[in-house]
Amino acid sequence: RKLVNGINKLPSLGLGLFYPAGHAILIKPQRFQKLIAPVHVYDFASILGYNVLFSEHGISNFWQFLIPFVSVFRADTVEAVLNHNNEIKKSWVYNFLHPWLGLGLLTSYDEKWRHRRKLLTPAFHFNILKDFQPVFNKQSKILVDILDKQSKVNYVDILPIITRCSLDIICESIMGAEMHTQTKPTSPYVKGVLELTYLVFQRFFRPWLWIENIYPYLPAGRKFLNTSAIVHEFTDKLISERKQAKLERRMSSDDSQGSNESSYKRKKRALLDLLLDEHIENNSISETEIREEVDTFTFEGHDTTSIAMSWTLYLIGLHPWVQDKVHEELDSIFGESDRKVDVDDIKDMKYLECVVKESMRLYPSVSIYGREIRDDLQCNEYVIPQGSMCYVNAYLLHRDSKVFPNPEKFDPDRFSPENSAGRHPFAYVPFSAGPRNCIGQRFAFMEIKTVVSSILRKFKVKSLDPRDKVNVMNEIILRPEGELRIQIRGRSDDFDFKTVYYYP
Secondary structure (H helix, E strand, O other): OOOHHHHHOOOOOOOOOHHEEEEHHHHHHHHHOOOOHHHHHHHHHHHHHHHHHHOOOOOEEEEOOEEEEEEOHHHHHHHHHOOOOOOOOOOEEEEEEHHOOOOOOOOOHHHHHHHHHHHHHHOOOOOHHHHHHHHHHHHHHHHHHHHHOOOOOOOOOOOOOOOHHHHHHHHHHHHOOOOOOOOOOOOOHHHHHHHHHHHHHHHHOHHHEEEEEEEEHHHHHHHHHHHHHHHHHHHHHHHHOOOOOOOHHHHHOOOOOOHHHHHHOOOOOOOOHHHHHHHHHHHHOHHHHHHHHHHHHHHHHHHHHHHHHHHHHHHOOOOHHHHHHHHHHHHHHOOOOOOHHHOHHHHHHHHHHHHHHHHHHHOOEEEEEEEEOOOOOOEEEEEEEOOOOEEHHHHHHHHOOOEEEEOOOOOOHHHHHHHHHHHOOOOOOOOOOOHHHHOOOHHHHHHHHHHHHHHHHHEEEEEOOHHHOOEEEEEEEEEEEOEEEEEEEEEOOOOOHHHOOOOO
């Protein structure tokens, strides 16, 4: 009762008229019949519209099937939640990931999370990440060759093509395993990851699948557990083989710190190698925990970056004057050369970085971050009561007109150094913020800039659907409801952009 009383003091339309379905009834009626079919038809816009009613407060409560949720969507209220050192436990819906990801960095909390974060942070140091640049370049080259074959067709749906590239990058970077998803997308592991991702999204938006004691006996639950077992079998085998190879390498050397081992350590090592070294040398992480992290980074690493790249290309394809500036910048860096991208080039892609950041403002890969509030939390004049499920709505946060004037306009110059100066640090959180910010954001930016620049060095892109025709759906990752239709042509070809958009 204390929770309900506290929740009811927050800005809301109240439960009364909406009992018992809660504010979920605000979803368009025609969506209900579809809700039992494809999960992606959940009406994200209706939830956003509800929160907009309380934009002056930056906080609201929302009831869904008698379960209360709190939303925060203004920089100061977001900071109160994300920057609190005690409020680091993810909301209960993340428990849906446990059979697959266990208690890895994404789902763990308190001391286990702190230990794991401390252990993994060195793996994302720049001196290690730059060794993955050859992986980014290799997979980008494969992607460009694939797109070259598509440059004569009417259009491509860019998202699945980019997703396969991102999966190849993350698997080779994390596991050191070449999956060849771009050319031969038949790997049981890759199929399993994609299937599990869909099943998790499905469960999030079907309340009758939330009951833990029943879910394993339902068709979706059995499929989730069986597919998890397939993915775990692959990862366990890879870990075992890599561990055995390491032990044999050490045994073959007279001194484990001798020339053979030292030579090996100077080479590029995947995250799996770094974790195995920690396991063998210090026994501070078990093989099961290694699997949890490998599976976690594969899941998080491919989906968030692939959707960010896809939205970026889509927006560039709508705004030819932005595309011209990106081409000019890339030409100034590479000239006529077809050389590979290096880490210094990435630093020089300053305008492209602004474009990517603005794309992630409009379409943040993860638009909602969930937290379980464990102590009464002061949030300006309001108190979020202990036990609340609180969600940071990044999609709405990034549309605060006081921070981003004319917020629906695509304007990369918002992120120029002069325009970014003085901006509230929690007004823009595409990688979350505070203690639980994304550990892989530098990796993500290196990958995104390498892949997008590789595409635009060779091609022009044109998006066929204006933004008001592309519905967005929140499935943890912010996805388009349908295809992202993009035409791809050579740099020397002409496009008629007037059919899609216009110059400002």
